[in-house]
Amino acid sequence: MAPTPRDEHDGAELTVVADMWSPACTVIRTFLARNEIACRWVQPTDQAGRELLTDHGFTVADTPVLFGSDGRTLRPTDEEQLAQWVGLHTKPTSDSYDLLIVGGGPAGMAAALYGASEGLRTILLERWAIGGQAGLSSSIQNYLGFPDGISGSDLTDRARRQACKFGAELVISLRADHLRPTDHGFAVHCTDGITITARSVIVASGATFRTLDIPSVDKFNGRGVFYFSALTEAPLCSGSDVYIVGGANSAGQAAVYFASCARRVIMLVRADSLAVEMSTYLIEQIEAIPAIEVRTGVEVVDASGDTHLEHLTLRDRTTGAVEQVPATWLFAFIGADPATEWLDGSFARDDRGYLLTGPDIAIVDGSDSPWPLSRPPLHLETTVPGVFAAGDVRAFNGHRVAGAVGEGSMAVMLVHKFLGD
Template sequence: MVDEALSRRREVKPVILAVDDEAGVLGAVERDLRRHYRDYRVLGAGSGAEALEALRRLKQRGVPVVLFLVDQRMPQMTGTEFLAQAMALYPEARKVLLTAYADTEAAITSINRIGLDYYLMKPWDPPEQHLYPVLDDLLEDWAASVQLPYEGIRVLGTLWSAPSHQVRDFLARNRIPYRWLDLERDAEAARLLSTLGSERPKLPVLWFPDGSSLEAPSPRALAEKVGMKTQASQPFYDLIIVGGGPAGLGAAVYASSEGLRTLIVEKDALGGQAGTSSRIENYLGFPKGLSGTDLARRAEAQARRFGTEILTPREVCRVRAQDPYRIVELEDGSELTCHAVLIATGATAQRLAAPGVEELTGVGVYYGAAVTEAALYRRQEVFVVGGANSAGQGAMFLAGYARKVTMLVRAESLEKGMSQYLVDQIRAQSNIEVRTRTVVGEVQGEGRLEALTLRNLETGHSETLPAAALFLFIGAVPHTRMVSGLVEMNSAGFILTGTDLVREGKRPGGWTLQRDPFLLETSVPGIFAAGDVRQGAVRRVASAVGEGAITVGLVHQYLKTV
């Protein structure tokens, strides 16, 4: 009976609801939708009131609604007015207006008022060009973000456990859905734990849909269990990209689309530091902004579509040159060979040197991770350290959950290191307090963070305040260990490229080619660097993506000489 019930539940299709008072138009919309979206149930309604009644019945039955496609000009209730009410029932559903040219202003107003996702001009023929691409993108977004009826991985652990945090963070950053069960709060967790038959299982424990479980798994063991690719399919590639942040993903899309056999090796999760951002609002082409997770998901799908192979979580320990090839050595000693390598490893989070930080990391103290942990600190007081965009984005995201967010900024103002749009948002947010010229002197707690000692750099005054969580966005150091001793770097460890390698007209030592290094080429021909790992890089997502794309053109030029 249980299996039967689960089977019936899986057969429930998410609903696409079309609303238009003109019967002919509504029929045409339903016809086009049913022809293309067979995995969804398409419903139609001739008015806003009829549609709302249908939504109430669907809600009572627990049927998910994925998208509204609504005419703006309807009597009694406009499309915008309907969507405003429908959001109360299905806030996650995507919202699209059908408009005439005269309704453009109403559509713009809807974007600001109700978060309209898109508006389409009538007529939309041919749907293959004007309708389906837009809806495909919105449906993919919905599927990636909505909380569906649960049938997946369950993670059992304790909130104040660094290993539990690490597993949750790994799953979240790799966009693997899971259900969290707190052993200290959930009766179901205790019952599940007792089924293992072990008196002291290692936490966290993960249960999978096939009935199997893992105790405190390593990232690689977990990745293999959930079906992530951890082994390369071939020994040789045209281009191996070390690092799957915006620069690496940008390079992969262009390289694969241009026919290069391309492999990305990423040690944590695709998206890099940008992937942990709760909201990127100044990225071209996304007027409503997008999260780092969304950006990584879209870029990954695009790269895979063109044939990029992705290994994660795998770490590159060493890169070496063996002309005319470049060798990449992985953490298990295995090696991959290629024509060219791109180092796009970005930077590793800078550690906060204050007493108590190391002991409480993962149990109240987090490097980034605002997206992963924010919901755990509802109606509590949390602190954010940092004055750059990542700190501002984290503070804004946390403000949607916490009672109060206090930003601790070393500089004398936010404007010193943050985009103005973020500064304005933070100042308008009533539950964010900004303390400038303030640093963390010490963190305190037994088994979890309980308090912070703050020090004012101008007055020297210190005070201790209770704290539920501390999120650190304090900059980063370049992750370049795999090319240490191979390519030239500056004193801080950032890789030198292009013109920075030519001093007084002389090329770098050991350079054998009769040309200067290309713009993003290192001191070793065929090894390139892009993004935050490179000296002189502009630390913006768009810049990293652009550098990744530029690198591919330079790789083509290099390959002509191999």
Template sequence: MSPSPSTVGVILTVDDDPGVSRAVARDLRRRYGESYRIVRAESGESALAALRELKLRGAPVAVIVADYRMPKMNGLEFLEQALDIHPGARRVLLTAYADTNAAIDAINVVDLDHYLLKPWEPPEEKLYPVLDDLLLAWRASDRRPVTVTKVVGHRWSARSSAVREFLARNQVPYRWYSSEDPEGRRLLSAAGEEGLRLPLVIAPDGTALVEPEDRELAARVGLATTPATDFYDLVIIGGGPAGLGAAVYGASEGLRTVLVERSATGGQAGQSSRIENYLGFPDGVSGAQLTDRARRQASRFGAEILTAREVTGLEINGSSRVVRFSDGTAVAAHAVILATGVSYRQLDAPQVSELTGCGVFYGSALTEAAACQGQDVYIVGGANSAGQAAIYLARSAKSVTVLVREQSVSTSMSHYLVQQVDETPTISVRTHTVVDAAHGSGHLEQITLRDTATGHTDIVDAQWMFVFIGAAPLTDWLEGTVLRDSRGFILTGPDLTTDGRPPPDWELDRPPYHLETNVPGVFVAGDARAESAKRVASAVGEGAMAVMLVHRYLEQS
């Protein structure tokens, strides 16, 4: 029995040149015609119409191949709209050599999966290998029809901003409606919440949630929050690059693995607009894109990923390591990897805390980037995350001012980012400058800046301030169990020994392994480890190394 049209995957190609359009469709049919339906269009408008019709018919779209240079609506503009209709489709941009910069931009704007230079002949070398990989990834993904979550909130509502950030970082499709717009008011009225607290979240099943907490929200939008069992080989705490790296290697090597994340996988790296010095991505990759691929990879190997679960305690019960959650429940394992990462330090200045989420943001807060278009933006901090955010926001903001305490950003920022900052005309750097206060009623309106060299202060108008002033480890909950240094970073391996002797209360006849804490079977990877490199690549490597040491520990237990 042949599959129905609604269940056959679709490959759609759009190009305004009829000859090119026919050639692409011909090559696609020759390779994929028996397994996929090939649909072609000769304009962005007609392609969008076709996508909407396919959506109504329930036909899943696997891959969209769009030419960049098209009249009225170019390929990038088309893919942005196509993403709203079929978010699960893989996206490819056809470009001429002169348009490669546009293709690179598209990696961040529409989470582009690949771009191909024209001509693509021979297709056996340049077209088919790319499409084969994308179709394999598409088939491995969850392609059930997506009912989009709706969020109704206010522009200057801190919780509204937090909900949007939570959904975006967890790759949950949603639509945003202002409470002041007609559609937003209609949804509020329909839910019986008009004039009450915001945000209102309407889950895919139609349930209305008012100011939901992360765990309630996660459960309603389909994220896993409850462990499938009460005992595992390996529990990984933290879903940043180190935790995801450990999950991939742990699950792929046969360990029953669960990863527990309190907010969203990716950690600080997942919030990065663009990472350019990660091995294997010469054109850069967004943190969200890298995180999504890592999460899908871990899930494909069988790792269980729990979201919106806060860990509050670690107990040692014989050979079992028990991880306790904030709701009183627990999960146990033979071994634990702590990949809790770090959190942004809070800016200690008057009224900053009151305006957090209402113009003041920690980290990139990429969901707010669109609202910064044509605005003056201030960034506090001079490390790589601040530089990446400045370059990303400068694409649409009227101006971006980077505020640094030091005499130069080069003291803490990678050379390649310093060059990009210097070459971007809308970015300026104010050295020897700190924020003394924030001002505003309901949202940020002004900030007071102080020159640390002269003591001079001035007040500037500002509606947007993004803060990157260093980070602190998330390890307070380990007090009394795992040894830490004076700043809270976890001590491991050689840092625990004195003259080659193991730490006090160490029960084994061997010293701790390189990434092992003072508790046998409890390992650390990534930024939470004392003296770690604080780089994405090193965090992923430590996650893989920690799994290797877990195997060694289990073999000797």
């Protein structure tokens, strides 16, 4: 059976000494939480933190420092090193597979499960953490079979165990950097120099979050400003005011989630109404929670503070009036772009960069046709024959967990057809 992504880690205990307001601390906290690695956090200025540092010959300037229960220590320089140190499965066990999947969100995990359970030697590469965007959801209410909802981390854990049970190899902290056809299939080159070959590929790399792109706000990333993260930070926001930027379902879910612990949740929505982007069930839920205030037609234009976020400047988009409000916590959920930067120009895309597949590939007669063969493309096949796309990365996908899971599963059936099994 293939190694699970957490084989060597299970049972270990970690202590992290890091300043809560340092960006490096946020990266570590998010990485460990997303990979479901339990740890104890200690401020470097607390007595326990000072003692741990001194006992191991470190100073506050060396933080963040990780301490293992076995006496090992680490000053992490990047996520890959951190992943290796905590014992995640970061290297493939072979260099050749039947099916290679890029992306460990719902689409990729469904493909891994079906690929492995139907006899394909299957490997999945995930650059960050299994679960993808869905892993960040506090409560997924619209996924079939879970009438009371399920948290993203619970769904992820179930998917991971199920895929591993069938022998799928899940590799964490490995980023696909380039894909090229070979005589017998494809080679995927990864950022750390590893190359993996496979007879077929499913691209399930989903979408990457947009940031506000306001320099004064970016300055506070991880120090009061957070993107698409709620689960990790929520315990720290207890009793505070929380600002949420965005008007789609992910922002709505976060508002509901924070309302259970924050003093007040203020949603800042650029559109004139939540109905523009949000599902009706969520709007009704938000309207029923007195602690949530929805401000429409408003945008963030500036931020200020000393060591962390202290004030936001908001602008009314209709009148142009600006106001400054005290704010310590800002969570932005403002959309995402397709994660296709690692694929070259032989993959046809729509005007927003999402991959075109199957019947959506316009078959143009002559040399302009993006499809190179005389047979028509299979349903989820990209313009590179034998490479399929599933989930949010695909054009005309509904950007829902159920759609991603369905497409991931269906892509495996098409892979079988392509391979002639």
